Amino acid sequence: MNFIEWTAEMSVGSGVLDGHHQMIIDCLNGLHPLLETDAPEDKVLAVMSKLEDFVLVHFSEEEQEMKRAGYPDWRAHKELHDRMYDVVFSLKSDIEKGEKVDARRLFELIQDWLVTHILGEDRKYVPYLTDPAAKPVGQWKRSNGRDC
Ligand SMILES: [Fe+2]
């Protein structure tokens, strides 16, 4: 059984972004048993590298989508992404340096990413992605004082 299960309530109304979230969840599900069983460092590192790649690609594409859709709070959202990436990068660096991974930090990452981020922050842009009437581009340009 997976540590985290994808559910329809996690959908953000974009097949591509939902697919990214599922890939990230798969990665976290792959990482969890490795940490639980104290697996060799190279195995953990391989999954962490994959996770880092997925996260980078996803954040970048999600930020583009938010801008394109006219989501006014994309800058604040990007800051959350940057902080999340720092956590992933720092965990990966710890492993590379031969430090033992703190499983609690991983759980915090999962919790933060899934509960707070996908179900909370990511879902805030859903109306802009799915309802063209809710995203007049001029409105977010004005609210940000610039166009990107
Ligand atoms: Fe996000």
Ligand SMILES: [Fe+2]
């Ligand atoms: Fe996301």
